[in-house]
Amino acid sequence: SQTIHQWPATLVQPVGSPLSLECTVEGTSNPNLYWYRQAAGRGLQLLFYSVGIGQISSEVPQNLSASRPQDRQFILSSKKLLLSDSGFYLCAWRQTSTDTQYFGPGTRLTVL
Amino acid sequence: GESVGLHLPTLSVQEGDNSIINCAYSNSASDYFIWYKQESGKGPQFIIDIRSNMDKRQGQRVTVLLNKTVKHLSLQIAATQPGDSAVYFCAEKANSGNTPLVFGKGTRLSVIA
Numbered sequence: 001s002q003t004i005h006q007w008p009a010t011l012v013q014p015v016g017s018p019l020s021l022e023c024t025v026e027g028t029s030n031p032n033l034y035w036y037r038q039a040a041g042r043g044l045q046l047l048f049y050s051v052g053i054g055q056i057s058s059e060v061p062q063n064l065s066a067s068r069p070q071d072r073q074f075i076l077s078s079k080k081l082l083l084s085d086s087g088f089y090l091c092a093w094r095q096t097s098t099d100t101q102y103f104g105p106g107t108r109l110t111v112l
Numbered sequence: 113g114e115s116v117g118l119h120l121p122t123l124s125v126q127e128g129d130n131s132i133i134n135c136a137y138s139n140s141a142s143d144y145f146i147w148y149k150q151e152s153g154k155g156p157q158f159i160i161d162i163r164s165n166m167d168k169r170q171g172q173r174v175t176v177l178l179n180k181t182v183k184h185l186s187l188q189i190a191a192t193q194p195g196d197s198a199v200y201f202c203a204e205k206a207n208s209g210n211t212p213l214v215f216g217k218g219t220r221l222s223v224i225a
Contacts (some may be wrong), residue, residue: 032195042218049212067205099144101213104155106154108153
Protein backbone atom coordinates (compact mmCIF):
# COMPACT_ATOMS: atom_id res chain seq x y z
CA SER A 1 0.00 0.00 0.00
CA GLN A 2 1.00 3.58 -0.48
CA THR A 3 2.11 5.86 2.33
CA ILE A 4 3.15 9.48 2.45
CA HIS A 5 5.55 10.96 4.98
CA GLN A 6 6.30 14.51 5.95
CA TRP A 7 8.96 15.85 8.25
CA PRO A 8 9.46 17.49 10.47
CA ALA A 9 6.04 17.30 12.13
CA THR A 10 6.52 20.66 13.82
CA LEU A 11 9.02 23.44 13.33
CA VAL A 12 9.67 26.79 14.99
CA GLN A 13 11.92 29.11 13.03
CA PRO A 14 12.99 32.76 13.39
CA VAL A 15 12.13 35.32 10.75
CA GLY A 16 14.80 35.42 8.05
CA SER A 17 15.95 31.85 8.54
CA PRO A 18 15.88 29.23 5.76
CA LEU A 19 13.33 26.45 5.44
CA SER A 20 13.35 22.93 4.10
CA LEU A 21 10.33 20.65 4.41
CA GLU A 22 10.43 17.18 2.97
CA CYS A 23 7.74 14.90 1.63
CA THR A 24 8.21 11.33 0.42
CA VAL A 25 5.79 8.81 -0.97
CA GLU A 26 6.18 5.04 -0.77
CA GLY A 27 4.49 2.28 -2.73
CA THR A 28 3.89 4.10 -5.99
CA SER A 29 5.86 5.43 -8.91
CA ASN A 30 5.62 8.65 -10.92
CA PRO A 31 2.97 10.24 -8.71
CA ASN A 32 1.75 13.80 -9.06
CA LEU A 33 2.89 15.67 -5.94
CA TYR A 34 1.43 18.77 -4.32
CA TRP A 35 2.28 21.29 -1.60
CA TYR A 36 -0.54 23.12 0.18
CA ARG A 37 -0.56 25.65 2.99
CA GLN A 38 -3.38 26.01 5.47
CA ALA A 39 -3.67 29.00 7.77
CA ALA A 40 -5.31 28.40 11.16
CA GLY A 41 -9.01 27.70 10.73
CA ARG A 42 -8.85 28.27 7.00
CA GLY A 43 -8.95 26.35 3.74
CA LEU A 44 -6.23 24.81 1.60
CA GLN A 45 -4.07 26.97 -0.60
CA LEU A 46 -2.22 25.16 -3.38
CA LEU A 47 1.40 26.32 -3.54
CA PHE A 48 3.15 23.99 -5.98
CA TYR A 49 2.56 20.80 -7.87
CA SER A 50 4.80 18.47 -9.83
CA VAL A 51 4.02 15.91 -12.50
CA GLY A 52 7.56 14.53 -12.69
CA ILE A 53 11.18 14.87 -11.61
CA GLY A 54 12.37 18.44 -12.03
CA GLN A 55 8.91 19.63 -13.15
CA ILE A 56 7.41 22.24 -10.83
CA SER A 57 4.31 24.39 -11.34
CA SER A 58 3.89 27.38 -9.05
CA GLU A 59 0.40 28.50 -8.15
CA VAL A 60 1.17 31.39 -5.82
CA PRO A 61 4.13 33.79 -6.25
CA GLN A 62 5.91 34.19 -2.91
CA ASN A 63 9.22 33.56 -1.19
CA LEU A 64 8.78 29.80 -1.26
CA SER A 65 10.14 27.35 -3.82
CA ALA A 66 9.75 23.65 -4.47
CA SER A 67 11.95 20.96 -5.93
CA ARG A 68 11.56 17.35 -6.93
CA PRO A 69 14.99 15.77 -6.96
CA GLN A 70 13.65 12.21 -7.03
CA ASP A 71 10.49 10.56 -8.29
CA ARG A 72 8.90 10.21 -4.86
CA GLN A 73 10.46 13.18 -3.06
CA PHE A 74 9.09 16.70 -2.94
CA ILE A 75 10.81 19.50 -1.05
CA LEU A 76 9.49 22.90 -0.03
CA SER A 77 12.10 25.56 0.65
CA SER A 78 12.62 29.17 1.50
CA LYS A 79 15.79 31.23 1.74
CA LYS A 80 14.31 33.71 4.23
CA LEU A 81 11.14 33.03 6.17
CA LEU A 82 8.51 35.71 6.80
CA LEU A 83 6.03 35.85 9.67
CA SER A 84 3.28 35.25 7.12
CA ASP A 85 4.83 31.89 6.22
CA SER A 86 3.50 30.39 9.45
CA GLY A 87 0.91 27.71 8.85
CA PHE A 88 0.19 24.06 8.37
CA TYR A 89 1.97 22.66 5.31
CA LEU A 90 0.48 19.64 3.64
CA CYS A 91 1.94 17.42 0.98
CA ALA A 92 -0.33 15.32 -1.20
CA TRP A 93 0.06 12.75 -3.95
CA ARG A 94 -2.06 11.40 -6.75
CA GLN A 95 -1.65 8.43 -9.03
CA THR A 96 -1.72 9.65 -12.60
CA SER A 97 -4.23 6.94 -13.49
CA THR A 98 -6.78 8.25 -10.98
CA ASP A 99 -8.06 11.60 -9.72
CA THR A 100 -8.03 10.76 -6.03
CA GLN A 101 -5.54 12.77 -4.03
CA TYR A 102 -4.14 11.68 -0.67
CA PHE A 103 -2.62 13.90 1.97
CA GLY A 104 0.29 13.51 4.33
CA PRO A 105 0.17 14.24 8.07
CA GLY A 106 1.38 17.83 7.64
CA THR A 107 4.09 20.06 9.13
CA ARG A 108 3.15 22.81 11.59
CA LEU A 109 5.48 25.78 10.93
CA THR A 110 5.66 28.72 13.31
CA VAL A 111 7.77 31.69 12.31
CA LEU A 112 8.65 33.99 15.21
CA GLY B 113 -11.37 32.09 -11.23
CA GLU B 114 -14.02 29.48 -10.66
CA SER B 115 -14.11 27.95 -7.26
CA VAL B 116 -15.94 25.57 -5.03
CA GLY B 117 -17.82 27.14 -2.13
CA LEU B 118 -19.88 26.05 0.83
CA HIS B 119 -23.33 27.12 2.00
CA LEU B 120 -22.64 26.74 5.73
CA PRO B 121 -19.34 27.37 7.52
CA THR B 122 -20.41 25.61 10.76
CA LEU B 123 -22.86 22.87 11.55
CA SER B 124 -23.91 21.53 14.95
CA VAL B 125 -25.68 18.17 15.06
CA GLN B 126 -27.02 16.05 17.88
CA GLU B 127 -25.34 12.69 18.28
CA GLY B 128 -27.31 10.04 16.44
CA ASP B 129 -28.91 12.47 14.01
CA ASN B 130 -28.03 12.65 10.34
CA SER B 131 -25.72 15.40 9.08
CA ILE B 132 -25.87 17.10 5.71
CA ILE B 133 -22.96 19.22 4.53
CA ASN B 134 -23.50 21.20 1.35
CA CYS B 135 -21.19 22.47 -1.34
CA ALA B 136 -21.80 24.61 -4.42
CA TYR B 137 -19.50 24.61 -7.39
CA SER B 138 -19.39 26.97 -10.33
CA ASN B 139 -17.24 25.17 -12.91
CA SER B 140 -19.64 23.34 -15.19
CA ALA B 141 -16.66 21.46 -16.67
CA SER B 142 -15.94 19.73 -13.35
CA ASP B 143 -16.41 15.99 -13.66
CA TYR B 144 -14.91 14.67 -10.44
CA PHE B 145 -15.81 15.56 -6.89
CA ILE B 146 -14.36 14.47 -3.59
CA TRP B 147 -15.02 14.95 0.12
CA TYR B 148 -12.33 15.09 2.79
CA LYS B 149 -12.49 15.04 6.58
CA GLN B 150 -9.85 16.93 8.51
CA GLU B 151 -9.43 16.47 12.23
CA SER B 152 -7.54 19.03 14.25
CA GLY B 153 -3.80 18.93 13.60
CA LYS B 154 -4.03 16.23 10.95
CA GLY B 155 -4.00 16.07 7.19
CA PRO B 156 -7.29 15.77 5.27
CA GLN B 157 -8.55 12.23 4.98
CA PHE B 158 -10.37 10.94 1.91
CA ILE B 159 -14.01 10.08 2.62
CA ILE B 160 -15.78 9.49 -0.66
CA ASP B 161 -15.74 10.63 -4.26
CA ILE B 162 -18.13 10.75 -7.20
CA ARG B 163 -17.88 11.31 -10.91
CA SER B 164 -20.25 13.45 -12.92
CA ASN B 165 -21.85 10.43 -14.61
CA MET B 166 -23.38 9.51 -11.23
CA ASP B 167 -25.96 11.24 -9.01
CA LYS B 168 -25.37 9.30 -5.82
CA ARG B 169 -22.70 7.17 -4.22
CA GLN B 170 -22.76 5.45 -0.87
CA GLY B 171 -20.06 4.43 1.51
CA GLN B 172 -20.03 3.33 5.10
CA ARG B 173 -22.48 5.73 6.85
CA VAL B 174 -21.79 8.37 4.19
CA THR B 175 -23.57 9.27 0.99
CA VAL B 176 -22.56 11.84 -1.59
CA LEU B 177 -25.21 13.39 -3.80
CA LEU B 178 -24.46 15.32 -6.97
CA ASN B 179 -26.95 17.62 -8.66
CA LYS B 180 -25.36 18.82 -11.87
CA THR B 181 -28.38 20.91 -12.83
CA VAL B 182 -27.83 23.32 -9.95
CA LYS B 183 -24.13 22.53 -9.47
CA HIS B 184 -24.60 21.26 -5.95
CA LEU B 185 -22.81 18.57 -3.98
CA SER B 186 -23.72 17.25 -0.56
CA LEU B 187 -22.29 14.86 1.98
CA GLN B 188 -24.71 13.00 4.20
CA ILE B 189 -23.49 11.30 7.36
CA ALA B 190 -25.89 8.85 8.95
CA ALA B 191 -26.15 8.44 12.73
CA THR B 192 -23.55 11.11 13.42
CA GLN B 193 -21.05 10.20 16.11
CA PRO B 194 -18.68 12.33 18.24
CA GLY B 195 -15.80 11.01 16.12
CA ASP B 196 -17.34 12.70 13.10
CA SER B 197 -16.53 16.13 14.55
CA ALA B 198 -14.08 17.69 12.11
CA VAL B 199 -13.82 20.11 9.22
CA TYR B 200 -15.16 18.76 5.95
CA PHE B 201 -13.88 19.97 2.59
CA CYS B 202 -15.34 19.41 -0.81
CA ALA B 203 -13.13 19.58 -3.89
CA GLU B 204 -13.73 19.45 -7.60
CA LYS B 205 -11.66 18.74 -10.66
CA ALA B 206 -12.19 19.36 -14.34
CA ASN B 207 -11.03 16.67 -16.81
CA SER B 208 -8.74 13.75 -16.10
CA GLY B 209 -5.47 15.50 -16.80
CA ASN B 210 -3.06 17.10 -14.38
CA THR B 211 -5.48 19.87 -13.37
CA PRO B 212 -5.23 20.20 -9.56
CA LEU B 213 -8.22 19.83 -7.29
CA VAL B 214 -10.03 23.05 -6.34
CA PHE B 215 -11.03 23.06 -2.68
CA GLY B 216 -13.93 24.73 -0.94
CA LYS B 217 -13.48 26.72 2.27
CA GLY B 218 -14.63 23.92 4.56
CA THR B 219 -17.48 23.29 7.02
CA ARG B 220 -16.87 22.58 10.68
CA LEU B 221 -19.12 19.82 11.99
CA SER B 222 -19.65 19.75 15.76
CA VAL B 223 -21.42 16.76 17.24
CA ILE B 224 -23.32 17.42 20.44
CA ALA B 225 -23.34 14.43 22.78
